[in-house]
Amino acid sequence: MKETYVSVWGNLVTVRSLQEEKEQGIEGKIEEAIAPLKEKIREIETSISQKYPPVKFLSEKDRKRILITGGAGFVGSHLADKLMMDGHEVTVVDNFFTGRKRNVEHWIGHENFELINHDVVEPLYIEVDQIYHLASPASPPNYMYNPIKTLKTNTIGTLNMLGLAKRVGARLLLASTSEVYGDPEVHPQREDYWGHVNPIGPRACYDEGKRVAETMCYAYMKQEGVEVRVARIFNTFGPRMHMNDGRVVSNFILQALQGEGLTVYGSGSQTRSFQYVSDLVNGLVVLMNNNVSSPVNVGNPEEHTILEFAKLIRGLVGSRSEILSLPEAQDDPQRRNPDISKAKLLLGWEPVVPLEEGLNKTIDYFRKELEYQANNQYIPKPKPARTKKGRLRHI
Numbered sequence: 001m002k003e004t005y006v007s008v009w010g011n012l013v014t015v016r017s018l019q020e021e022k023e024q025g026i027e028g029k030i031e032e033a034i035a036p037l038k039e040k041i042r043e044i045e046t047s048i049s050q051k052y053p054p055v056k057f058l059s060e061k062d063r064k065r066i067l068i069t070g071g072a073g074f075v076g077s078h079l080a081d082k083l084m085m086d087g088h089e090v091t092v093v094d095n096f097f098t099g100r101k102r103n104v105e106h107w108i109g110h111e112n113f114e115l116i117n118h119d120v121v122e123p124l125y126i127e128v129d130q131i132y133h134l135a136s137p138a139s140p141p142n143y144m145y146n147p148i149k150t151l152k153t154n155t156i157g158t159l160n161m162l163g164l165a166k167r168v169g170a171r172l173l174l175a176s177t178s179e180v181y182g183d184p185e186v187h188p189q190r191e192d193y194w195g196h197v198n199p200i201g202p203r204a205c206y207d208e209g210k211r212v213a214e215t216m217c218y219a220y221m222k223q224e225g226v227e228v229r230v231a232r233i234f235n236t237f238g239p240r241m242h243m244n245d246g247r248v249v250s251n252f253i254l255q256a257l258q259g260e261g262l263t264v265y266g267s268g269s270q271t272r273s274f275q276y277v278s279d280l281v282n283g284l285v286v287l288m289n290n291n292v293s294s295p296v297n298v299g300n301p302e303e304h305t306i307l308e309f310a311k312l313i314r315g316l317v318g319s320r321s322e323i324l325s326l327p328e329a330q331d332d333p334q335r336r337n338p339d340i341s342k343a344k345l346l347l348g349w350e351p352v353v354p355l356e357e358g359l360n361k362t363i364d365y366f367r368k369e370l371e372y373q374a375n376n377q378y379i380p381k382p383k384p385a386r387t388k389k390g391r392l393r394h395i
């Protein structure tokens with residue numbers, strides 16, 4: 001800058017030209033005006049770099065391209081979390097019938113993550129190394145809501161995914177179910193039990209859909225050499241179950257939290273064995289990466305009657321809700337308990353999360369969900385299952 005010196009009472013001082021003074025003033029004002037914007041940009045940059053959960057770095061050789069169908073659902077989104085954090089490239093495909101974007105929104109924009117709105121009933125052409133095929137409604141009221149769609153998803157959807165696996169040489173893991181055993185006459189259920197399913201009952205769309213999905217897997221394995229894994233998943237619970245899911249865990253927790261009666265269908269003497277979702281997800285990943293191609297039960301063998309379960313949840317919530325007796329659900333399996341010796345022996349897997357610990361985490365989750373929904377002025381009621389005709393009784 002050009003400077004001129006003048007003497008003021010004997011002291012030399014610098015004087016800027018009028019033009020320079022003006023320029024300096026404008027620059028200062030601009031600087032002052034954009035300072036908050038610069039600060040905002042810095043904040044956004046930091047929040048972007050910190051916004052994702054920590055992800056391991058995997059070398060090109062170890063990193064896999066993994067597709068999860070139904071990856072925005074309850075189980076699928078927890079599986080997506082694990083595979084992302086392990087450092088893989090994950091593509092989630094979901095038609096959002098029961099899945100929700102909210103379940104995976106924390107990965108959106110991450111370079112290893114892709115979310116595709118797609119229905120597996122239509123073919124899909126992508127390049128992947130592994131396919132976790134979870135797409136299907138899983139809660140009885142949801143899968144009975146549109147039985148034809150449930151059948152299409154489990155039959156045509158599975159054919160499409162096996163076709164994809166064959167084309168690209170990927171390994172496919174089918175999320176099958178304990179429901180392939182129907183209302184079992186053998187207890188606990190081992191993988192070599194063929195099951196007791198009513199092929200024309202209200203549950204058949206799911207039970208038979210999954211049974212034929214298993215059949216398709218082994219047909220593709222034998223005829224086309226596709227590598228398959230089949231997990232028979234027993235009752236599972238945890239955060240991200242939908243408020244409207246309609247299965248027993250979410251129903252009882254939501255009822256207890258809202259001081260409503262806990263709706264027990266039938267006598268409550270029917271049994272179930274519940275596993276926490278993180279145990280399931282670990283089991284699925286171990287199975288996928290193992291060499292066991294025959295079906296494997298993945299569940300927690302701790303068995304309870306539904307009535308015991310209602311009392312347990314009511315106690316954990318600290319609620320004074322009544323326990324109500326509703327008519328029995330049609331074709332409801334009376335006893336269900338996994339024999340997991342195969343998973344223990346061949347995969348070295350067994351569940352580790354105690355029931356109460358898992359339930360407390362799930363109760364916390366639903367408590368927050370209720371607050372969230374209340375802020376949004378919307379509290380859905382749990383969906384009832386299809387029941388036989390009868391009246392409501394108090395136990």
Ligand SMILES: O=c1ccn([C@@H]2O[C@H](COP(=O)(O)OP(=O)(O)O[C@H]3OC[C@@H](O)[C@H](O)[C@H]3O)[C@@H](O)[C@H]2O)c(=O)[nH]1
Nearest residue numbers: 138140177234235247248251263264265270306329332
């Ligand atoms: O509000 C309820 C909901 C359910 N129940 C009972 O609780 C038991 C469990 O019912 P759920 O609806 O949670 O689940 P189900 O065991 O019938 O089916 C499940 O089986 C295993 C998975 O493949 C699926 O997630 C689902 O099909 C049943 O006996 C049912 O009648 C109640 O007593 N009250």
